[in-house]
Amino acid sequence: MIRLLVIALIVVVVLLVVVWVQDRRKVAAGQAAAELPRDPLGDLEGAALGGDPAALRAGDVLEYLSERLLVRGTIRLGDPAARAEHLLDASSRRRWLSVPEGSSGGLVLFASYDAAGLEPSHRTLSVLGVEYVRVRHGAAAYVTEGGTGLPRTGRVEFADYRARSEGQEHPERLGLTSFDGGPWTAALGEEIPPGTLTIYPAT
Numbered sequence: 001m002i003r004l005l006v007i008a009l010i011v012v013v014v015l016l017v018v019v020w021v022q023d024r025r026k027v028a029a030g031q032a033a034a035e036l037p038r039d040p041l042g043d044l045e046g047a048a049l050g051g052d053p054a055a056l057r058a059g060d061v062l063e064y065l066s067e068r069l070l071v072r073g074t075i076r077l078g079d080p081a082a083r084a085e086h087l088l089d090a091s092s093r094r095r096w097l098s099v100p101e102g103s104s105g106g107l108v109l110f111a112s113y114d115a116a117g118l119e120p121s122h123r124t125l126s127v128l129g130v131e132y133v134r135v136r137h138g139a140a141a142y143v144t145e146g147g148t149g150l151p152r153t154g155r156v157e158f159a160d161y162r163a164r165s166e167g168q169e170h171p172e173r174l175g176l177t178s179f180d181g182g183p184w185t186a187a188l189g190e191e192i193p194p195g196t197l198t199i200y201p202a203t
Contacts, residue, residue: 051199058146
């Protein structure tokens with residue numbers, strides 16, 4: 001009887017040891033997998049395509065012409081500008097996507113342009129051989145989100161120009177802005193054709 005009890009106790013101890021070893025292996029495997037380097041954009045594969053540009057926010061990723069761009073921050077302009085400027089993570093020139101509120105216009109992808117002394121003092125401006133005609137000039141309050149390099153709130157003076165030749169409008173745009181009374185900065189942009197932009201919302 002005592003021998004049977006001893007054997008049963010040994011079996012129980014062996015089973016407990018086996019279960020403990022298996023649990024330790026599972027924990028170690030999970031830790032190793034968690035520590036492996038991963039593709040920061042890998043989670044985007046298979047994500048829903050399309051997306052609503054009006055819902056863009058910092059952390060979202062845009063894909064345009066096979067290039068993926070991270071939204072770093074947003075400048076939201078009030079009336080009469082009524083648009084959101086989404087600053088993109090670009091390795092070269094400063095770039096951003098302009099998204100108008102409602103149906104006031106199309107999406108425009110801008111890149112900064114070094115044009116010292118360029119100001120909206122004339123109705124038409126010529127840049128790189130292209131003639132631009134001013135379509136709007138005003139001032140608006142702004143609010144920032146995420147990383148923009150600007151204060152949380154402020155005021156901006158803006159001037160929007162559109163390329164035009166022989167009475168025909170073209171997709172090229174020229175934008176001039178002066179934030180909080182600072183110097184004027186210029187940017188060249190182009191309207192994005194519908195269906196060419198993919199948005200991957202931040203997880």
